[in-house]
Amino acid sequence: MFDRIAGRALVPVGIVVTGFLIVCFVLLYSAIKTVVIKDSVGHANNLAGIILKSTRYAMLKSDRELNSAIVQNISQQKGVEHVRIFSKTGVVAFSSDAGEINRQVDKKAEGCILCHAKNQPITTLGNMEKARSFKNSLGEDVLAITTPIYNEPECSDAACHVHPASQKVLGTLDIGLSQEATISSLSSIRGEMVLFSLLTLILTTAGVIALLKMIVLQPMRKLQEYTERSESDSNLEHPHNLPYELDKIARSYYFIRNKLAEAEHQSVKTGTNLQ
């Protein structure tokens, strides 16, 4: 295979095109995945903000019934896995799962440890830092956002349940969103990219093979057949329509062949005359 022109030309082309395509494919997919995940985290943060705004009035009025209703209604929306509101001490105050209410959460648990790693908890987090991914009991991927509920002047001044103004964080909201749609979109993008990469690979290889055959291999075969046939037929004309370089070789071969035939003819003639 490697001693033929086709093998020598196609192996490097095959390696280079396939390898570079794979590298570009993986990096592009990784970049798209990052953008899609950032986008879903952004959406989840917006949703968390909407929930906080929706529950704000009920919290100011300390209306537990209204808060529970809001949390329950939001959790019934398709794609919402869970909604929880924790108090400052880590007790579940409101939850979409009634069994979780009044349960104490460990500060070392995933989603809490990020802020509670040190003695003095962190009170501000970036969008991506608020997010965490995990698999639920059904094995589905969930994106969860834990966002702090900050103390505001209205909260510290409220007549019903006063929080001291020095308390920066009143509690946290934890919302879990199903990643099914994101994973399905990523899988669809991946499938399309694999298909396009394969088509590009096939097209490039087929193009190189076709050009190589048309420009190099077929004229070479013509030249080869000419040299082989001219061994038995010295009057054979050299092939026409060859590329410049091969045409020069064919003409040189034709010229040498004729000179050799002339010399042979001359020597036969001389031999006959001598006899």
Add this chain to the structure above:
Amino acid sequence: MEQAENNRTVTASDTASDTRASLRQGILDEIRGLKRFSNRGLFALSLFLFVSTLASRNFPLLPRPDKIVASLGPPPTAQIISLVLILYTFSAIILSLCRMMAGMRHKSSFCHVGYLSVFYFFYYLADGLGDNYWAVFGAGFTILLMESYRIWTFCNDTINKKNEQLAYLERTGRLPAEDSTSEY
């Protein structure tokens, strides 16, 4: 007088025979060297596969990325590393193809293993190794396979040339005029 003439003839014949033997030995040594050199690409590829195995296990011998980041400072983002990886892969392939066209003897394989290990390390620090592992692996495998192919074809061609020189030397007692000096 006749004895001295005979002695001179014998000495000249011995010298010619010595020269031929030394030339022959030189060519055989070069062929042996080329055979050893032709495996260089495969050794580099094996070393890269070893580094890739370590990378796939998240470098168990290295300290955790946050410790390294705390002492060295933050690494570039995964996107910047990916951009540099694309540029590096493209230039390495172009360089390899140019060397192949020029028929150059170049021992570049092992330095590529070094560059690729650095890419693995930076992705490890930027917490992007999981997503970009196959990109570095693909890039490394392509570049080192190309280098192996280049080195292997170069060595094969040169060994064939050396064998022709050896046959010419055996026939005539001297090297062919155009190939009397090594070309690489």
